[in-house]
Amino acid sequence: MEIIDFIVLVVLAAIAVVFCLLPTTVQQWFAAHLSFGHFGIRTIKRRHDQTDTLGNFILFLCLVFCCLYWKIPQYFLLLYTILFGISFLILMSQTYRISQTYSKKKQISLILAIFTMCAIAYCSAIGLLNGHQIMKDLPVFLQSLQKNETSSFFYYVRHYEWVSVILSGLVMFYTFYLVWAQFKYMRLENSFKADNMIFFWIKVIFVSILSIGLGYGGYRIIALAYYL
Structure with missing residues (x-):
């Protein structure tokens, strides 16, 4: 593990502690200013249902970025970090909004699950x-x-780099999808995406395993396929 990787892990752990210990007034500020209220929520009368147009549009923009990131090799990682960081803050605002009536223990559990x-x-x-x-x-x-x-x-047979580029874009979009799918569900249902906290943690563990599988296992498969 490189020193920069260790720093990233330490920073992530510190952020987790900070978000769990934020005062109620700060949580309410996040919920009021970054949750977007009902903006972008559209009612589909024919289906008697609602859809989050704002969330869908932002997710589409994330898809465009993940398809074209390779055109900006010097800056894509920084830009991804900024976009994901903003997405995370917006998701946390929804988390604070729906958890204002929860017990402190349940709220911290939800925050830690989202953060994990x-x-x-x-x-x-x-x-x-x-x-x-x-x-x-x-x-x-x-x-x-x-x-x-x-x-x-024959380039595609002999070289694996193009697969790596596609896989990296797929992994990045998967991370955006996880965030914005939760965001949309919280906006529309005013709850987290499970019947209770235990099942929510099970879902978090499952999608996290998929993240690890794509980020680590995907490249191992490439190595096996191209005899690296």
Whole structure:
């Protein structure tokens, strides 16, 4: 583990403590200013249902970023961190909003569950679980693209970097989806996405395993497929 990875883990742990111990007044400020109220919620009369147009639109923008991130190799990781950080703060505002009537123990449990899901997803997306492989593969892919080597069928058979680029984009979008899916559910249902806290933690563990599987296992599969 590199020193920067250790620093990231320490910072994430510190953020978890801070969000759990925020005073009620600060939590209410988050809930009031970053939850967007009912803005973007649209009623579908034909289905007698509601949809979160705002959440869907932002998720679409995240998809565009994850498809095109390789065009900005010097800045994509920083930009991803900023976008994910903002998304996380917005999700936390919803978490504070729906948990204002919960007991302190239940509220902290919900905050820790949300944070655990987001932290593991973030670590997976930035490459902490695979030695930051995308930072090694992306320059090679761009060099091949510049030399027009990608126009040959045999390039895709002999080189794995293009798969790494796709996988990295997939992992990043998965992390955004986790955040904004929770955000939309909390806005529309005024609750977290489970019947009770135990089942919610089970879901968090499951999606976190998927995050680890994509971030670590995905690159192991690439290594096996290309005999690396």
